[in-house]
Amino acid sequence: MAQNPERRTALVDAAIEVLARDGARGLTFRAVDGAAGVPAGTASNYFANRNALLGQAAERIHVRLRPDDATVAEMLRTRPEPSPGVLRHELTAMYHRLSAERTEYLALLELRLEAIRRPEIRASLTATMRDNLEQNIAAHRESGLPGDDTTVVLLYLALSWLIVENLTLPGVLDGYDADGLIGALTELVAGR
Known part of the structure; x- marks a missing residue:
């Protein structure tokens, strides 16, 4: 090889x-x-x-979607005191960054569909996605931002589907402001 x-x-x-x-x-x-x-x-x-x-494409997509270490370090250095407002701001920024990565998200959707038919792809993609979710939960715990592990999972699910909806069928959400939806979601699951 x-x-x-x-x-x-x-x-x-x-x-x-x-x-x-x-x-x-x-x-x-x-x-x-x-x-x-x-x-x-x-x-x-x-x-x-x-x-x-x-399998390697599934792993690489997450590398491409993840902000680089310098960006993460700068974000952490300049982050204000944890609050629902900071959480809302970070989720909104994440949504816009990930939505701009159209290629990666569309490829990830294709991999998810392929995982339905291929157990080996399902195993690889499940491990990668699970690891990504666990990293998000651990980072949230360390951040001091409001909400528990369930909050992170709910935000992950909602934000993921918002991105999918806007990439695949953007007309469904015509008239709804994504930033406003993220703000309302943050209030619902993480409090004011």
């Missing part, structure tokens, strides 16, 4: 682009090679099979 980590990352990034653009059925080694701009047959040298590529 080929061992160039930069090329492997480029191939996984290309797979994410293909997933978002063409769906899981369009994800072939040939399509990934084309999207990465590498010679035909390159992806098959790096991944034993399509499932291995899908």
